[in-house]
Amino acid sequence: MSRIVVLGGAESGVGAAVLAKVKGFDVFLSDYGKIADHFADELRKWDISFEEGHHTEELILNADEVVKSPGIPSTAPIIKKIEAQGIHIISEIEFAGRYDTAKKICITGSNGKTTTTSLIYYLLQNAGLNVGLGGNIGKSYAYQVATEHFDYYVLEISSFQLDNCYDFRPDIAIITNITPDHLDRYDYQMENYVKAKFRLTQNLRPEDCFIFDSDDEITIEHLNKIILSAKRLPFSQKTEVRQGAFLKDDKIVVKYDNDECDIFLKELALGGRHNIYNSMAAALAAKASGIDNKTIREALATFQPIEHRLEPVLSIKDVLYINDSKATNVDAAWYALECQKRPVVWIVGGTDKGNDYEILKPLVKEKVKAIVCLGVDNRKIHEAFEQIVGKDSIVDTKSADEAVKAASGFAKAGDIVLLSPCCASFDLFTCYEDRGEKFKEAVRRL
Template identity: 60%
Template sequence: MENNRIVVLGAGESGVGAAMLAQKHGFDVFVSDFGAIASQYKERLQELNIAFEEKQHTSEEILNATEVIKSPGIPDKAPIIVALKKKEIPVISEIEFAKRYTDAKTICITGSNGKTTTSMLTYHILKKAGLNVGLAGNIGNSFAALVATADFDWYVLEISSFMLDDMYDFRADIAVLLNITPDHLDRYDYKLGNYAASKMRIAQNQGSNDTFIYCADDEETIKAMKHIRFNSKMYPFSIRKQIEEGAYLESNNMHININHKDPLTMSIIELALQGKHNIYNSMASGIVAKVLEIRNATIRESMGDFRNIEHRLEHVAKISGVEYINDSKATNVNSTWYALESVNTDVILIMGGVDKGNDYEMLKDLVRQKVRAIVCLGKDNKRIHEAFEDDVEVIVNTFSANEAVKMAYHLAKKGNTVLLSPACASFDLFKNYEDRGNQFKMAVKEL
């Protein structure tokens, strides 16, 4: 067996990035994808002369690896992973592999909700402060691709639970855990405790010079923390109680205090990101910035002029007094709860798609208070009808973004908000949540 053969499973952003980095460090690299490889990734592999296969996993090519880097989307139950584990061939994540080849410091952000927004905001503050910083992980570029092609001092990494599951020696200099709510439970034997344990891996291997930032108001986080011995410096954030070191809210002012040095106070009215959940996201980013001793003026300015990502509570248009918001990235119930919580008008809610075993109970109060009608957008909307038939007078079915927007337009009154916040995956009618969001925006612009 060759002692330097790396096999990469999955040829998406993370897989191709890992292959580029492995090739740069002299490994014999082979990439295998069980599905079809997207043209942009295939072209990159061909340009680099990296051997690959698609639409299959050839055992003879894979089971002779020294080490395997797997894409986060491949479950441990996949036959090829089972075969690798049986042969005791190490299987790691791209994040774990990439960290071996950089001395840069890492700020790792995870949580069931808000991690993309918090990662983007943290990156925005650091960049504005003049740090040499890259943004990677579950967002945009893969960490490995950036390590292979760039030279940053800091990385802000958005990290999913699937990435954490295959991280062993990796250590975050600053770890942020925003919240833990039921998501992807099909990968965790439908046990919230298993999923929570996966999220807590963000703090593994941390030492006394490292930082762990967490939400003191999140019950599942506090419960999961009881099983861990922390060595890092810990900073909580809360909107319910005063925090001595960390961040808290007091009569519409956000206070951040680290080491009792130059505390930051900022009115939440000044924040670019509005809504209760975004106060949490801003607090987490603010603590990171204060740990790095970034000036208060820079933090204030960054939090005031930040623009959120596409497909996350994105304002699309105002037509005849009706606001249209694209929140296609809301692929779980909790994200939809946050979206409804942040809208202050009556809502026509467009939701539906591939239901991941959703429990809609947590939405019922907000739906009763705010939602005038639900427009279902999906092939099978039975569970949405069952969940909300007693709470909403109008529930209608549609099977395209165009049809859903037209229906919402007829149902909405002046002063209402039409909110696309599906609470479901998009794969029944769309390529992905971006495709769903883009089709929604096009349909709104055609009104």
């Protein structure tokens, strides 16, 4: 019996361990930290051996293969020891893909992944297809492969999940865009990060589809360097394309094979320039999956915004509070600021990932009246924006409650208070969802 060792005892790792158990492997899971009670209960339910709080090397280095959870960096000491032993390391996505015969629509990119993934899932559901949602959103992909059956999967896949993929192949691959993000995990080399994203395309066949933003310079620059046999379906707000999606006057035009679908912007459920791109990508994936134009239009018109992404929370004394906690990089915050039409009190900060704030300065000058820093170390934010908003209009806070109270002090009737942090959440919160929930709770307590 082959031995599989899984590193990491959260959603991804537990899902991989359950799949390994179902497939008859000798399974052991190890987490250097504490495993949450509900995940530990799941492991016990499946009779899977595990440890927490440490890594026992003799129980790990005897593995035939290791499944590494995406949050564990390749620089971790245990990873270095596994590599030194010559043991193959794969991701949960790679492992689950071996046992999955469903059609797979896979989405990666720096921004718009979750919205685009959710849109496509909603489209396929509305078309009556038997579809699962997973990857970096919802339930573990591996757990679903182990316990359920779907004809289609819509998977959001991060660069960390792609790092240890080798043979995994989507039927439809989507890169929403590529902007600097997570550079701390890629030796602060943009090229390394771009290559990680493009691993999604490495096994595409001529009958598969690659959907991409042809307005995105970084994507196009790398695309011109590689050989790709899949059918290319670009989407653009700047130029018309023969096959793909583009903006024409007040509508999106989608062309796939000999069919054309027009979608008027006023009918889209999601506003903002960034969501035009997301809607184009989703519509193209739907067309490539054989979904009719009427279903596409109806789904794009009725889709509900996802939590933590430009999510309106409450309007208090004519001040609208918006939760955009999922904006964990500069580009996501740029889109959030760009679509605001009222004066903004901006809550920003967290764990910096090598951010360059230069691109935000014109928008801050135009739209932002005050800045509330929410983070342990806010020096870069002060350096970038203090001269723009003024020393008296930028403050430091260390909790969501403190940040919301400070923002409400700056805000006047007709303003927006926007949590769009531009940074990861791990200095003060467990994850971006935790940050968003605590922001919403603080707003409700005002």
